[in-house]
Amino acid sequence: MKLIIKYLKRYKLLFILNAVSALGFALVELGIPTIVADIIDYGISGNNRTYIINGGLKILFVSVVGVMGTIIMGYCCAKISTGITHDIRLDLYKKIQKFSHNEFSEFKIAGLITRTNNDAFQIQLFVNTILRMAVLTPVMLIGSLILTYRSSSDLFWVIFATIPFIILGVIIVAKVTGPISEKQQRGLDDINRISRENLTGLRVIRSFNRQKSEEIRFSKTNEEFAHNSKLMFKIMQSTQPIFFLLMNIAVCRIYYVGAILISDGSLEIGKLVAFLDYLFHAMISMMLFCMIFMMYPRANVSAKRIQEVFDSDISIKNLSTEKLEDEENSFIEFRNVKYIKDGKTILNNINFTAKKGETIAIVGATGSGKSSLVRLIPRLSDPSEGEIRFNDKNIKYIDINNWRNKIGFVAQKAFLFKGSIRDNICFGNANAAEKDIIEAAEIAQAMDFISTRKSGFNDEIEENAANLSGGQKQRLSIARAIVRKPDIYIFDDAFSALDFKTDAKVRAALKSITGNAITFIVAQRISTIKDADKILVMNHGEIISSGKHNELLDNCKIYKDIVDSQIGLEEMLYEE
Ligand SMILES: Nc1ncnc2c1ncn2[C@@H]1O[C@H](COP(=O)(O)OP(=O)(O)OP(=O)(O)O)[C@@H](O)[C@H]1O
Structure with a gap:
């Protein structure tokens, strides 16, 4: 909740506008049953046409104001909830960018993806609900209860008796769903991890003919996730019918008591109609208010998982702003x-x-x-x-x-981004001139294959550079480091996928640019x-x-x- 409040603070004005429109809407909604009651008791019973028309106009005006309130509320809710999710995702991204190996080992990549996508989305849903309900429902609930009491205190106690049961139900649901929600989110982490492994390792799986065992591994995790999701769904779904059952029992009892009171002459029909209207508002408000508590455990789990990332200590810190001369x-x-x-x-x-x-x-x-x-x-x-x-x-x-x-670093495993060959080389230096890009490609011995491609430097590299060979990927990674014109070159087994001839050519060409640099070469080949x-x-x-x-x-x-x-x-x- 601390996390949500922290981000909500960024949208103070919209939050106030949302609260005011919700408050206005609630008061307007609460006014209608009283007008209806008066129309029935004084307009219809007294056969007073002008009273009925005036009452109708009042309802029309109040409804228009209510619609405006709903539209403003919807706008504020959408803006705040999507804004908060956007901010959380951006901050998560920035934090993850600073992670070193240690933090990645702790959170695991799949876990970080779920936290950024699913957990942030859970918060969006919760914030959206809370913004709609947090102001509206308590006002509606309290207002309705006061007005039901004013309509008929005898009938009021009939519905009041059901309130403790509803509160007890909400507490039970919140307690039960909390741990299930946690398991559900962890299950999603696992599904993400296995899907990622299976998709990136598809060739290995096929060549070792392990499709069946991988399918079983995925099914097991998927089933576990589906089981928890079903359980959660069942609990959440069964709460509504139970709630309506309680409500209908209360309504039956009200009709029964109301009929006796009307026949006694101690209650007017209009008041009974207003009472039922207020009762409906009170019950619906209570149900919606309860939804916040039922959604809370799930959102709380997600918020905690996101907060863990924010709270994690970054092991590689920038301790100084001192620049090198x-x-x-x-x-x-x-x-x-x-x-x-x-x-x-x-x-x-x-x-x-x-x-x-x-x-x-x-x-x-x-x-x-x-x-x-x-x-x-x-x-x-x-x-x-x-x-x-x-x-x-x-x-x-x-x-x-x-x-x-x-530093110009060429990692052991060549990683390229989806985009053009040029974009990938310029990743090393966004301001590289065309001649520098060509020179880097020439030194890395990449020109021969770039020139054979349809669009040359503009040719598209697919995700995971799936349309390049291992040696081509390495050569582009080398060019990406060269275009930086760094003071320190690090080639971590960066020539391993090159044939001996190309390896020798790259090293010979490198000599022309590394004369003033410090060069580290990790290699298995003595040559x-x-x-x-x-x-x-x-x-x-x-x-x-x-x-x-x-x-x-x-x-x-x-x-x-x-x-x-x-x-x-x-x-x-x-x-x-
Ligand atoms: N992220 C990590 N977490 C834990 N241990 C690691 C990690 N990375 C490497 N190691 C371990 O550190 C040791 C050295 O690994 P390193 O990759 O530096 O060796 P290398 O000489 O480069 O090997 P190769 O030639 O096979 O690439 C190995 O025992 C490895 O298991």
């Missing part, structure tokens, strides 16, 4: 860096320096920590101990945007890294040796083993 002899230094994830030491005792103009290569067995090491540079994660310094400044205390702008100025050999999260290719061949057994295992491969032949 250009320096002639820049360098990066890893000082006693340790990186622990989920209690496991991924990197330990990492010490090395990389200078401007140097190429640092990182090799080692899979899982030895190569990617984890380079991910620390753009602060995708921060070291648990030790520090990374750029020009003798801890990178944690450099403005994060300024720092990241200096990719053997010319590096410094090669770091990693094993179990530690640098076990470093040096040039020839030095390592003499000093490092693991490196020599890697080289030996690749001797005779096509790339070596090509390099010769």
Whole structure:
């Protein structure tokens, strides 16, 4: 509720307008039965035509005012509820953008999607209901009860007796639906996760012929979700008939008591009609008011899930606004860096320096920590101990945007966005000139396939770059980094999908632009890294040796083993 109130505050004026129109509408609605009662008791019974016509005109006027109130209320409700959802989604998006690996592991991607879509929508529904009902129904309810009492105090006690049953019913429904709602939202998270996995991993599922088992996995989660949804639906649906049953019992009793009172002469027919009208208003208002309490548990679960995201601590913080100055002899230094994830030491005792103009290569067995090491540079994660310094400044205390702008990162898994080839390259530099885009594509050896495509740079890339090969995706990712003209290049296994010849051509072309930069290359192929100025050999999260290719061949057994295992491969032949 705190979350909803916080966002509602942004729409104060509309909220007041909504409340005033709701109040006006309620008062107008409450006036009609009294006019009708008077028409029956004085106009019809007294055969007074003028009284009847005047009464009719009064009803017409009151109805028009009521319609205007409803329209204004509807406008305010729609504007506020959609506005709040829009604001929540935007703030969620901004917060999620700051998440690091840690936060993604905590909330899971599917969970974040459900929170942004479904949970935000639940809040929209609740806010819409609350805005319509919160002012209107209490006024209608209290007003109707007062007017029923005024119409006939004898009859009033007949309906008053049903109120405790209704309140008890609402409390029970709210208590029962809260936990079901929580299960329902979690189930939706699971459905999202499995659907995502099944859609993105469709090829794997088919090639391993696992459609049946995946279908069972999906059905199980889907059934569980459907079960909870059905239960929720049944509870919510059964409340209305029960409510109307109670109401009809009260009405029957009122007719019975009313008939006795009329025959006694202590009640007029018009008053009974007004009484029933007010009773109807009172009961409907109470039912609608109860709906707020019944919807509350579900909205509360959604609000809590959204609030969890807002409250989560961001592990990668921007601690400074200090910008970097250009320096002639820049360098990066890893000082006693340790990186622990989920209690496991991924990197330990990492010490090395990389200078401007140097190429640092990182090799080692899979899982030895190569990617984890380079991910620390753009602060995708921060070291648990030790520090990374750029020009003798801890990178944690450099403005994060300024720092990241200096880096051209090519990730292990090439990710491209749906859009044109040009848009994807310009993702690295929105202001890139045409000649820079072409140059980047040429260096990345992407021109040959771009020029064969129907619309060249304007050719569309599908979702997940499904219409590109692995090597084409890698080349565009490389071009995207080059177009930035960064001071630091990081190629995390970025040449693995390229054939040996293209790999060699890309590296040769890169030399023309990386002369003034610091370049990190993570690779499995020795041919990719053997010319590096410094090669770091990693094993179990530690640098076990470093040096040039020839030095390592003499000093490092693991490196020599890697080289030996690749001797005779096509790339070596090509390099010769
Ligand atoms: N998000 C993560 N959460 C927990 N552990 C992780 C995470 N990412 C990587 N690891 C672990 O950290 C270790 C190093 O992984 P990393 O990806 O850095 O190795 P790598 O040398 O780049 O491997 P490869 O050559 O196979 O890409 C592995 O044991 C891996 O299981």
